[in-house]
Amino acid sequence: MRQPVFFNTLGRRLEPLEPLVPGQVRIYTCGPTVYDRAHIGNLRTFLFEDLLNRSLRFMGYEVTQVMNLTDVDDRTIQRSQDTGKSLDEITVPVTEAFFSDLDALAIQRADHYPKATEHIAEMIALIERLIAAGYAYESGGSIFFRIAEDDDYGRLSGFDLGQVRQGERVVSDNYDKEDVRDFVLWKAAKPGEPSWESPWGAGRPGWHIECSAMSMKYLGESFDIHCGGVDNIFPHHENEIAQSESATGKPFVRTWIHAEHLIVDGQKMSKSLGNFYTLGDLIEQGADPRAIRYLMLSVHYRDKLNFTLEALEAANGALKRLDEMRFRLAHTGASPGESRLVASVEKMLEAFETALAHDLNVSESLAALFGLVREVNTAIDGGAVVEGDREHVMTALARVDEVLGVLDPEAWRTEAESEGLADDNIDALVAEREQARADRQWGRADEIRDQLQGAGIVLEDARDGTRWKRQ
Ligand SMILES: [Zn+2]
Numbered sequence: 001m002r003q004p005v006f007f008n009t010l011g012r013r014l015e016p017l018e019p020l021v022p023g024q025v026r027i028y029t030c031g032p033t034v035y036d037r038a039h040i041g042n043l044r045t046f047l048f049e050d051l052l053n054r055s056l057r058f059m060g061y062e063v064t065q066v067m068n069l070t071d072v073d074d075r076t077i078q079r080s081q082d083t084g085k086s087l088d089e090i091t092v093p094v095t096e097a098f099f100s101d102l103d104a105l106a107i108q109r110a111d112h113y114p115k116a117t118e119h120i121a122e123m124i125a126l127i128e129r130l131i132a133a134g135y136a137y138e139s140g141g142s143i144f145f146r147i148a149e150d151d152d153y154g155r156l157s158g159f160d161l162g163q164v165r166q167g168e169r170v171v172s173d174n175y176d177k178e179d180v181r182d183f184v185l186w187k188a189a190k191p192g193e194p195s196w197e198s199p200w201g202a203g204r205p206g207w208h209i210e211c212s213a214m215s216m217k218y219l220g221e222s223f224d225i226h227c228g229g230v231d232n233i234f235p236h237h238e239n240e241i242a243q244s245e246s247a248t249g250k251p252f253v254r255t256w257i258h259a260e261h262l263i264v265d266g267q268k269m270s271k272s273l274g275n276f277y278t279l280g281d282l283i284e285q286g287a288d289p290r291a292i293r294y295l296m297l298s299v300h301y302r303d304k305l306n307f308t309l310e311a312l313e314a315a316n317g318a319l320k321r322l323d324e325m326r327f328r329l330a331h332t333g334a335s336p337g338e339s340r341l342v343a344s345v346e347k348m349l350e351a352f353e354t355a356l357a358h359d360l361n362v363s364e365s366l367a368a369l370f371g372l373v374r375e376v377n378t379a380i381d382g383g384a385v386v387e388g389d390r391e392h393v394m395t396a397l398a399r400v401d402e403v404l405g406v407l408d409p410e411a412w413r414t415e416a417e418s419e420g421l422a423d424d425n426i427d428a429l430v431a432e433r434e435q436a437r438a439d440r441q442w443g444r445a446d447e448i449r450d451q452l453q454g455a456g457i458v459l460e461d462a463r464d465g466t467r468w469k470r471q
Pocket of ligand 1: 029030031211236
């Protein structure tokens with residue numbers, strides 16, 4: 001089994017992955033706050049996590065992934081109050097929409113999706129441990145984490161507590177604290193807000209404690225990887241470390257991996273700039289979710305992803321090259337002989353995995369894949385496809401698609417599957433045949449005609465070019 005290296009935010013360096021249980025990787029990924037549809041920036045992070053999980057499975061690891069659903073926090077409560085709806089009326093439909101976005105992008109499901117509202121008891125228990133150990137205190141029915149007790153606070157983000165001033169997010173809660181830097185674990189109930197009973201009276205959990213309690217419940221007090229977007233590093237993940245390690249006295253997480261932001265047309269996405277998109281917005285505008293997936297996967301997770309129409313078009317083009325090669329290979333003749341493609345396939349698979357194992361260097365993986373696509377096309381052009389080649393190539397494509405998730409016809413019901421052959425592919429083949437005729441490569445031209453005939457496409461050669469129709 002290959003040992004991948006990842007850029008660990010904790011320590012800011014590439015480190016080999018060393019799972020606590022060899023061969024098994026336990027991953028916690030901060031999930032959505034289900035008060036509104038996810039935007040494509042959120043989805044970029046979830047796609048990066050999908051790539052990580054799939055890559056680890058590809059390398060032979062057993063992966064357990066937990067993703068929480070934040071269904072009570074300031075934003076869900078605010079939305080509930082603004083609309084006059086109950087918390088459930090807000091969070092249930094948004095949660096459903098979230099899962100349909102995951103499906104549309106072929107993101108594999110996590111093993112557990114714990115909801116914050118169903119784990120209040122675990123959060124209370126964790127807070128009680130922190131109070132007992134002197135790391136937390138009660139004030140006016142709320143509970144705060146005592147940052148002065150935590151010597152290594154700031155080691156994930158490199159945040160210098162000496163620099164914290166009133167008004168920053170870490171001190172933005174309007175409660176009485178011993179120290180402005182302390183953060184809230186439990187908020188005393190306010191009139192009109194949902195609340196739960198606790199040893200300190202009615203209240204609700206703070207956002208940070210939700211993730212500590214739920215991750216440790218499902219993955220244990222120490223686990224392998226914790227992911228999120230870069231905006232989670234501070235204060236959210238810093239506070240998770242503080243809470244978890246102060247309560248247990250054990251290292252919380254070995255490897256922290258964070259995905260960079262998505263920007264649109266070079267600018268930060270925002271509603272006021274009019275460049276704020278959900279997946280539904282893009283699909284309505286005609287974008288193919290398969291191309292969106294490909295585009296988001298193809299940019300390294302530590303680079304900002306600049307989402308543009310041109311980039312989406314390029315993603316479509318790359319997928320088309322894959323589809324065309326598959327189609328051509330499926331319909332080309334094979335002669336007996338010794339295969340030259342077998343070695344190319346092996347080389348591609350090796351390079352594909354090596355690149356993924358190096359901090360998910362997916363562009364190198366894709367370069368290896370498209371190198372094979374070129375070789376296969378050359379073999380088809382030269383009539384050099386031999387028996388067995390097709391199976392080797394198709395098996396390798398299925399293998400890399402365990403990671404990429406863009407080729408499986410079950411996941412992407414395209415025209416090609418529903419009607420036998422997509423118009424675009426036919427157009428491409430017809431154009432290739434015309435070129436072959438112009439080049440006086442009659443054999444190749446006939447081969448394409450036979451291929452198309454086999455797929456139920458009839459060609460009509462006219463003076464102004466070739467037309468085609470389905471039989
Ligand atoms: Zn979280």
